[in-house]
Amino acid sequence: MITIKDIAKEAQVSEGTVDRVIHNRGGVSKKTEAKIRTILERHNFSVNPIASALAMKNKYVIATLMPTHNADDIFWKSPYLGVLKAANDVKTSGILVNHFSFNQCDPHSYFESFKTLLKSKPTAVIMVPNFSKETKQIVSLLESKNIPYLFLNIDIDGFNNMAFVGQDSYTAGYIAGKLIHSKNQTGPFLIIQARHNITKNNAVSNRIKGFNDYFLKNNIASKTQTLKLDSLDNSLETKEKINSYLIDNPEIKGIFVPSSRIYIIVDCIEAKTLKNLELIGFDNTPQNIACLLNDSVAFLISQKPFDQGYESVRMLTDYLTQNKIPNPKTFLPIDILIKENVKYNERNAFVFEKEDGIN
Amino acid sequence: MITIKDIAKEAQVSEGTVDRVIHNRGGVSKKTEAKIRTILERHNFSVNPIASALAMKNKYVIATLMPTHNADDIFWKSPYLGVLKAANDVKTSGILVNHFSFNQCDPHSYFESFKTLLKSKPTAVIMVPNFSKETKQIVSLLESKNIPYLFLNIDIDGFNNMAFVGQDSYTAGYIAGKLIHSKNQTGPFLIIQARHNITKNNAVSNRIKGFNDYFLKNNIASKTQTLKLDSLDNSLETKEKINSYLIDNPEIKGIFVPSSRIYIIVDCIEAKTLKNLELIGFDNTPQNIACLLNDSVAFLISQKPFDQGYESVRMLTDYLTQNKIPNPKTFLPIDILIKENVKYNERNAFVFEKEDGIN
């Protein structure tokens, strides 16, 4: 392997001069620079990343900002674990990853956590832009400091985020339509959503759009219906509403839940009604997986949240260490989970159970 | 971050002594060793992998041995690309990956390529054990040199391979049964296989077993039938056989091809017959993907070949650098591909188009 020393010897200059050319640090005459560049190219030289990482000693800090995971909403654990695994993998590239989290129902906690994050002086930021107004503030602070940032999972427009890593929600919804239709040629199908998602979470509305479009574009007679609830909890009120709707509309063949809370719907519906319905929902949370395994849910579409976390860290690492420009829209696979394949799909997800590193 | 120097100072010994304890290199009195170990544990010390990699300078060499990919059999390109990407990612851990390939129809080339491989003095080997007899010879050479080896994609018993990385073929076949049945409640379904696969490739027979078991275990009336051909090419003879079989058995609703050659079957069947059949096959090769996109194939099950290559290199890296014992059976996800999600599933596969590094 050719080293800087070799290049320097060949160009009859010192190692330091070669280093300056490699890093465009200036202070080298054009003539010398051209000579060195020629030699670099001829040897197809690239810096030894190991020695480079050692010399730089954690020059780069990636900060992540995402919702806290807890018993009520375990979804965010997977991206966190993905980040943790990636952090371990890129340690040898001189990258330090700091994790910050916030209460996903509380804009204030979002902004406060960000302020703590800023104090860690990150080189780049991976964030879940959960609240539009606060995101604007955050982004303007980041931009004033020239810190690149990447959006994870939630894709909102009008920002200069260097990339988005997540799922194509529209197509995911479209696929949900195709899957639920394949077994039940007749329909109709019911979409159950929470009202507060309508404005807040545009992933949910894109999924619904894709779902409906499947039936429209393929000229399928079966209609879709929508039931909007105030919130998706398993309160008596919710149960009541769902069950009475199903009694009033006994022709319904399947239910589509465009959020990660299909397990709550399952919990609400009476067993004998459930048996005659095909359910399809999103996200491989433990509760949802349990529903797959006990046959109450036929399909889950996974956003591959672990991979979202893992990939976003890797993308930023490649950007920082090799100046690779990330794909501005990095859509992860739309993973179709059924009872039989679900066990193999979470191979990575629980490798890193250590809960350290949270701020 | 705490360093060996710090530990040495605290224990009032030299750095070299600490290093000897860390690597169990002997030559340290019990008393001194105990003292150092206590301090190491108290500080939860772990060596800086970057400095370690630099000092060792490619101490580890991983060699891979897999079939050559070519126009006729493009399948093996993906594992190769996965290996290439992993090789790039683990460069910073002081791992060098050397790739070797062989003609998958020629046992002699398999063994010859292995002999070249051996000359590269690998620390560990990733191999596709394509021929049983030669594999025995290879393995005994590896074991005599204490070189650990890992099987990729093909799982054969009776060896001391430290791990297998690939797919659970039985379950994949079972899932194929479920999927083809979900749209066509009646059946029957035809399995088309090449005769030479029966003995050679036990992945194919496991897939068939799983496929049949789906119908048996769920007490489904629809029967499966098998058509055995001498080889799966698009010769006139093959076309003839397939089409005449389908004419003789017009009740057939779908075809299951348990190998990666479903695109050939598609090519053999007449268009108007094809329209009324549902096809399901294996592997996301470009030809097969084209069949998904033009609606001639309904489902493909992917073995995630890219990930097989990538993961196997990573597993060995973790073993070599961190002594992490790999899972002896690492089953990758059983990926269900349909027309709509296939475009997102090959995100990684063609990142690394550089064809260098082949031996």
Next chain:
DNA sequence: TGCGCTTTCGTGTACGCACACACAAATATA
């Protein structure tokens, strides 16, 4: 008891390679 020998135990340090700063030399400007 003393001499020389072998083990055992421990030390010191060069090396791997890139990085970046302090400094020097050469050249240009006032």
Next chain:
DNA sequence: TATATTTGTGTGTGCGTACACGAAAGCGCA
């Protein structure tokens, strides 16, 4: 001539690795 500016050099630093070597301790034997 004195002062900036450009261009180039030399070297300490990051941290672990492993070898050469030195010191000490143990042993046998006269």
